[in-house]
Amino acid sequence: MEDVKKSKDDSKLLWKLLSPHRPSNKSFVYLALLVLVATSLELVIPLYSSYLVDSISQDGIEVSIIVGLVSIALLAAIFETTLGWYGGKLGHGITLRLRYSLIGRLLNGQSVGLDSEHSAELSARVVNDTKEVKTVLAEDLIGLLSGVISLLAVLIIMLVLDWRLTLVLVSSVVIGFVLITPIALMMNQVGKATLGAEASLLKHVTEWLRYGHLIKSHNAGEHLHKQSKDLLQTCLHHEMKGTKVISLIGPISNLVLMVSMIAILSFSAYWLKHGSITLGTITAFLLYLFGLAFPLMSMAMFFSSLNKAIGSASRLSEISRIPQESTTGYLLEGIAQLSVKNLNFIRDGKHILNDVSYQFSAKGLSVVLGESGSGKSTLLNQFLGFYPETHTHVLINGKTLNHYDLKSVRRGIAWVDQEPKLLHASIRQNLTLGLDEKISDDKLFELLKSVGLESWLASIDYDLERIVSEQNNQFSGGEKQRFAIARAILRRSKVLLLDEPTSALDSKNKDELMSLLRSLSTSIKIIMITHHRELIQPSDDVLELADGNLVKRDTFKRQLE
Numbered sequence: 071m072e073d074v075k076k077s078k079d080d081s082k083l084l085w086k087l088l089s090p091h092r093p094s095n096k097s098f099v100y101l102a103l104l105v106l107v108a109t110s111l112e113l114v115i116p117l118y119s120s121y122l123v124d125s126i127s128q129d130g131i132e133v134s135i136i137v138g139l140v141s142i143a144l145l146a147a148i149f150e151t152t153l154g155w156y157g158g159k160l161g162h163g164i165t166l167r168l169r170y171s172l173i174g175r176l177l178n179g180q181s182v183g184l185d186s187e188h189s190a191e192l193s194a195r196v197v198n199d200t201k202e203v204k205t206v207l208a209e210d211l212i213g214l215l216s217g218v219i220s221l222l223a224v225l226i227i228m229l230v231l232d233w234r235l236t237l238v239l240v241s242s243v244v245i246g247f248v249l250i251t252p253i254a255l256m257m258n259q260v261g262k263a264t265l266g267a268e269a270s271l272l273k274h275v276t277e278w279l280r281y282g283h284l285i286k287s288h289n290a291g292e293h294l295h296k297q298s299k300d301l302l303q304t305c306l307h308h309e310m311k312g313t314k315v316i317s318l319i320g321p322i323s324n325l326v327l328m329v330s331m332i333a334i335l336s337f338s339a340y341w342l343k344h345g346s347i348t349l350g351t352i353t354a355f356l357l358y359l360f361g362l363a364f365p366l367m368s369m370a371m372f373f374s375s376l377n378k379a380i381g382s383a384s385r386l387s388e389i390s391r392i393p394q395e396s397t398t399g400y401l402l403e404g405i406a407q408l409s410v411k412n413l414n415f416i417r418d419g420k421h422i423l424n425d426v427s428y429q430f431s432a433k434g435l436s437v438v439l440g441e442s443g444s445g446k447s448t449l450l451n452q453f454l455g456f457y458p459e460t461h462t463h464v465l466i467n468g469k470t471l472n473h474y475d476l477k478s479v480r481r482g483i484a485w486v487d488q489e490p491k492l493l494h495a496s497i498r499q500n501l502t503l504g505l506d507e508k509i510s511d512d513k514l515f516e517l518l519k520s521v522g523l524e525s526w527l528a529s530i531d532y533d534l535e536r537i538v539s540e541q542n543n544q545f546s547g548g549e550k551q552r553f554a555i556a557r558a559i560l561r562r563s564k565v566l567l568l569d570e571p572t573s574a575l576d577s578k579n580k581d582e583l584m585s586l587l588r589s590l591s592t593s594i595k596i597i598m599i600t601h602h603r604e605l606i607q608p609s610d611d612v613l614e615l616a617d618g619n620l621v622k623r624d625t626f627k628r629q630l631e
């Protein structure tokens with residue numbers, strides 16, 4: 071009972087997921103017309119054959135009757151092909167729109183909804199779970215539509231031909247459905263479990279390949295290879311459950327047909343002997359019976375695929391429930407003042423920032439100091455609005471963050487991560503990430519030289535189209551940091567947030583970068599996290615954190631003086 075209720079809830083989820091992406095009503099009308107014409111043509115064939123059998127005389131058969139039969143069969147084939155193509159097109163279209171919307175929701179989802187999920191697991195849902203939905207829409211739905219129409223039409227025709235034989239057939243079909251329905255319902259849970267196991271496999275393999283060097287250097291390959299066997303066994307376990315369910319459906323359908331056929335043949339023979347049925351009627355009946363095999367099978371397949379898709383729907387709707395980032399608010403034009411007020415940040419019951427209030431100096435360089443894990447990165451991250459619950463405690467120009475359109479805030483504030491990330495894309499695409507305007511090669515070269523990447527540029531032959539490998543092998547740690555700084559400068563933001571920009575640099579490069587940052591800080595505001603106290607000058611605005619608590623800047627200044 072609970073299973074049926076769960077299945078009902080999940081069916082609602084599938085409908086909710088798909089309805090915004092359904093094709094136009096016109097497309098459905100075309101599809102219905104195609105189904106009607108193709109099915110009608112198919113249904114005419116047995117009737118025509120019955121006429122053919124009954125019209126065979128001593129002199130043989132008229133050629134025109136055979137030509138008629140061939141023409142109908144050809145026309146039926148043409149319409150069926152068109153129907154398969156058109157139905158597939160509608161189904162694939164829905165999947166494309168569904169995937170596009172899911173990718174959009176993931177890219178624009180609030181960090182809080184995404185931080186706890188593994189990226190490969192989410193990708194697996196977008197690609198694999200939607201495949202289940204695709205199968206049911208692009209392949210099996212047409213089978214169901216033509217199956218239902220065939221079934222109804224065949225039953226009506228059969229009733230007209232001979233109601234007694236029809237009664238025998240209907241009883242067999244009802245028994246068949248009673249047998250198949252509970253089995254098809256099992257596919258819901260089986261499908262969900264299989265997709266979950268596959269997503270877990272994908273998550274692990276993606277990670278192992280991404281961190282290939284780490285795994286090799288720790289001789290962990292063999293260990294992980296063995297672990298992959300367990301993951302594969304789990305997939306196999308669920309897949310075999312699915313195979314068992316599917317393999318039951320085929321024989322049951324065949325059995326139902328076989329029993330129907332035997333019953334119909336026995337009754338036909340009896341009634342033929344008593345002269346209450348003609349050979350032509352029996353021929354038509356048998357042809358219809360054969361013709362029913364395919365619709366019955368397709369209907370059974372549809373329900374088993376639908377149940378798999380319903381299983382995926384609950385996993386997919388988790389993505390569509392991820393809260394989205396706000397897209398409304400005032401445009402942030404200039405930045406004159408940045409501050410946080412009574413800022414608390416708590417995760418998993420841990421207080422990461424405790425009632426921090428601070429106003430950064432309007433101009434020049436601000437430096438954030440503190441032990442590792444004291445909350446420095448978390449503090450600066452708040453200005454990018456990743457965490458909606460703190461928006462009312464983060465202020466720009468005296469107004470809280472929720473007042474602004476987040477996109478405009480991120481245009482105004484550039485962020486250079488502690489471990490700069492590069493995408494598997496060209497160097498140009500990495501450098502101009504998120505920018506609409508086209509920037510000339512010369513400008514990009516000039517920028518890269520300004521952050522000390524002249525010799526690196528020569529080493530890549532000034533080739534901005536070169537693809538950055540997944541492991542970012544083209545960059546040393548320091549080059550990657552400087553590249554990320556160049557990317558941030560290119561955004562021409564009003565504020566630059568830098569998380570330990572000098573951590574991977576030698577002292578010469580560190581000095582060069584610091585003089586670049588100091589000259590930049592005359593035109594834009596820079597806030598920098600560092601562990602290197604020697605980089606601080608007395609004029610700098612200094613803030614220090616300890617265990618998520620603010621240590622007043624005066625404390626440090628006194629130490630310097």
Ligand SMILES: Nc1ncnc2c1ncn2[C@@H]1O[C@H](COP(=O)(O)OP(=O)(O)OP(=O)(O)O)[C@@H](O)[C@H]1O
Nearest residue numbers: 185417422440441442443444445446447448449488
């Ligand atoms: N979104 C989050 N979810 C859970 N824990 C978090 C989150 N953000 C930060 N933390 C935790 O808060 C603590 C402070 O992290 P943070 O990166 O701000 O420290 P940090 O001062 O920049 O350290 P480091 O100098 O080593 O970079 C860490 O223990 C981190 O695990």
